[in-house]
Amino acid sequence: MPRVVALAGGVGGAKLALGLQLVVAPGDLSVVVNTGDDQEFHGLLVCPDLDTVLYTLAGLADRERGWGLAGETWAAAAQFARLGEPTWFQLGDRDLALHVHRSRRVRAGERLTTVALDVAARLGVASRILPMADEPVRTRVRTPDGWLNFQDWFVRLRHEPAVLEVALDGAEEARLTTEIEGAVVDADAIVICPSNPLVSIGPILAVPGIRGAIGESRRGGTRVAAVSPIVGGRALRGPADRMLASLGEEVSALGVARRYVGLVDVFVMDQADAALAPDVERLGMRAIVTRSVMTDDASRAALARVVLDACLS
Amino acid sequence: MPRVVALAGGVGGAKLALGLQLVVAPGDLSVVVNTGDDQEFHGLLVCPDLDTVLYTLAGLADRERGWGLAGETWAAAAQFARLGEPTWFQLGDRDLALHVHRSRRVRAGERLTTVALDVAARLGVASRILPMADEPVRTRVRTPDGWLNFQDWFVRLRHEPAVLEVALDGAEEARLTTEIEGAVVDADAIVICPSNPLVSIGPILAVPGIRGAIGESRRGGTRVAAVSPIVGGRALRGPADRMLASLGEEVSALGVARRYVGLVDVFVMDQADAALAPDVERLGMRAIVTRSVMTDDASRAALARVVLDACLS
Numbered sequence: 132m133p134r135v136v137a138l139a140g141g142v143g144g145a146k147l148a149l150g151l152q153l154v155v156a157p158g159d160l161s162v163v164v165n166t167g168d169d170q171e172f173h174g175l176l177v178c179p180d181l182d183t184v185l186y187t188l189a190g191l192a193d194r195e196r197g198w199g200l201a202g203e204t205w206a207a208a209a210q211f212a213r214l215g216e217p218t219w220f221q222l223g224d225r226d227l228a229l230h231v232h233r234s235r236r237v238r239a240g241e242r243l244t245t246v247a248l249d250v251a252a253r254l255g256v257a258s259r260i261l262p263m264a265d266e267p268v269r270t271r272v273r274t275p276d277g278w279l280n281f282q283d284w285f286v287r288l289r290h291e292p293a294v295l296e297v298a299l300d301g302a303e304e305a306r307l308t309t310e311i312e313g314a315v316v317d318a319d320a321i322v323i324c325p326s327n328p329l330v331s332i333g334p335i336l337a338v339p340g341i342r343g344a345i346g347e348s349r350r351g352g353t354r355v356a357a358v359s360p361i362v363g364g365r366a367l368r369g370p371a372d373r374m375l376a377s378l379g380e381e382v383s384a385l386g387v388a389r390r391y392v393g394l395v396d397v398f399v400m401d402q403a404d405a406a407l408a409p410d411v412e413r414l415g416m417r418a419i420v421t422r423s424v425m426t427d428d429a430s431r432a433a434l435a436r437v438v439l440d441a442c443l444s
Numbered sequence: 445m446p447r448v449v450a451l452a453g454g455v456g457g458a459k460l461a462l463g464l465q466l467v468v469a470p471g472d473l474s475v476v477v478n479t480g481d482d483q484e485f486h487g488l489l490v491c492p493d494l495d496t497v498l499y500t501l502a503g504l505a506d507r508e509r510g511w512g513l514a515g516e517t518w519a520a521a522a523q524f525a526r527l528g529e530p531t532w533f534q535l536g537d538r539d540l541a542l543h544v545h546r547s548r549r550v551r552a553g554e555r556l557t558t559v560a561l562d563v564a565a566r567l568g569v570a571s572r573i574l575p576m577a578d579e580p581v582r583t584r585v586r587t588p589d590g591w592l593n594f595q596d597w598f599v600r601l602r603h604e605p606a607v608l609e610v611a612l613d614g615a616e617e618a619r620l621t622t623e624i625e626g627a628v629v630d631a632d633a634i635v636i637c638p639s640n641p642l643v644s645i646g647p648i649l650a651v652p653g654i655r656g657a658i659g660e661s662r663r664g665g666t667r668v669a670a671v672s673p674i675v676g677g678r679a680l681r682g683p684a685d686r687m688l689a690s691l692g693e694e695v696s697a698l699g700v701a702r703r704y705v706g707l708v709d710v711f712v713m714d715q716a717d718a719a720l721a722p723d724v725e726r727l728g729m730r731a732i733v734t735r736s737v738m739t740d741d742a743s744r745a746a747l748a749r750v751v752l753d754a755c756l757s
Binding site for chain 1: 486487488516517519520521522523526527528529536537538540541542544545547548551552562563566567
């Protein structure tokens with residue numbers, strides 16, 4: 132059975148990660164997750180992408196709301212409001228317990244990776260969920276109103292202000308973890324999930340050493356596939372399309388593919404974008420055209436199989 | 445209207461504090477609360493006595509359970525259990541929000557007093573709830589099995605092991621706050637609530653300066669009353685009776701009165717202990733015999749009136 136490494140941000144990435152988990156042997160999937168959108172709330176370290184992947188792979192995610200836990204309750208949030216705490220970033224009661232737990236351990240000196248692996252195991256996840264780095268990396272965006280922390284822009288301002296520039300504070304000081312290096316080098320397939328290429332995959336690829344490890348794996352014969360989060364010129368979810376536009380890049384699957392030149396062997400795009408396949412192949416990638424919109428576990432697993440087949444065939 | 449200062453621990457003290465709040469003008473009550481039983485749980489500062497007084501004076505306490513908030517929910521606690529956190533000290537969801545809020549502010553350098561006053565105001569409490577000190581004081585008890593943190597003994601071991609010695613770590617380094625000093629010096633009456641004299645009132649009186657401030661107030665004509673938590677030779681609630689016994693003190697209202705010699709002018713005891721009144725008076729206090737068991741707001745207010753009348757007449 133193939134050992135697979137996936138690179139993922141939040142919701143879109145978590146969907147394909149779940150598809151991959153459904154089709155590989157238990158424990159053979161490692162998911163490297165963006166931590167650039169981590170931020171402190173109520174004095175606690177909150178890791179939105181890490182937890183979206185965690186809750187999705189644990190089968191605990193609220194699929195209707197798109198974030199957080201199914202069946203979540205909000206008693207603590209109401210009390211935070213009464214105490215005058217800002218409440219625009221909503222934390223459910225069970226979610227809060229995780230942030231308290233993780234914050235305590237990280238503050239006590241444990242590596243974020245250690246805590247993430249332990250928490251995933253406790254929630255019954257067989258896959259390895261790996262933060263992209265143990266050191267804090269913080270994505271900020273420059274808007275017409277100035278620089279903003281990522282969650283201030285994404286959640287508080289509902290990602291409405293145009294993004295003119297992206298900064299990844301701390302990325303140069305971050306180090307590739309031994310867990311990620313080992314997983315990438317040992318991988319039989321590496322999959323870049325259909326996450327925002329600028330603020331989900333971008334921070335992961337900005338960690339020094341990750342590109343080198345992927346390159347080493349490719350030289351050993353491992354193929355890297357990326358799945359486009361842009362379908363028919365629009366992001367399936369989130370602001371990736373408007374970000375590409377305001378940053379002067381092409382808002383299409385081809386625009387995404389251009390960001391991955393020299394890194395990926397296979398580019399997976401939706402049937403809606405079939406006409407772009409020749410242009411993608413001219414970038415030096417094999418283009419795979421398939422049904423890429425994931426609406427249920429069956430379509431998640433089907434896309435995962437297409438991606439893995441392209442890497443392993 | 446008289447300005448009143450009460451010294452209180454947890455449940456028993458909070459009951460009389462509420463009675464006092466019911467009979468004084470809004471804002472004229474200051475409650476100095478034991479923080480010796482504070483302890484960290486889940487990496488958060490938890491102040492059990494402070495919160496029992498807070499929730500009681502805010503009208504939010506769960507009177508049946510005897511601690512915590514009425515209508516509390518326990519989703520976070522279930523998640524803590526799943527994450528492997530110790531759960532013998534139960535924190536409800538709304539309660540947890542307060543601990544997160546307070547921990548963040550104290551960790552950021554705010555005084556515990558500032559946070560306590562602000563939180564009480566936000567929960568609509570007109571009285572001033574004052575932690576006995578801003579510095580940490582930690583009560584420990586020596587049992588046949590060795591020294592234990594207070595909550596480990598009180599909650600985890602259900603205060604079953606005999607207490608052979610009480611230590612108040614940090615008490616000598618604690619300082620009288622300007623808020624307490626001002627309230628005590630300005631008070632028209634000072635009331636020691638029917639809390640455990642050893643581990644609730646004892647830590648408050650161990651803060652350097654508090655006895656001097658009370659003495660200064662007494663020299664100015666203010667009377668100090670204490671209410672016995674021992675009725676008919678038994679503690680109305682908690683382990684005060686067994687503690688007095690294992691520490692070699694008399695388990696009676698008289699035994700409590702002996703601990704307050706030189707500090708109080710009036711000792712209020714239950715009708716059940718009327719026979720002890722002459723012995724109490726021989727200690728140099730005026731003994732007041734009344735119905736001291738508080739079962740509802742009317743009996744809390746009635747006891748408060750008896751205590752204040754004795755101080756102010």
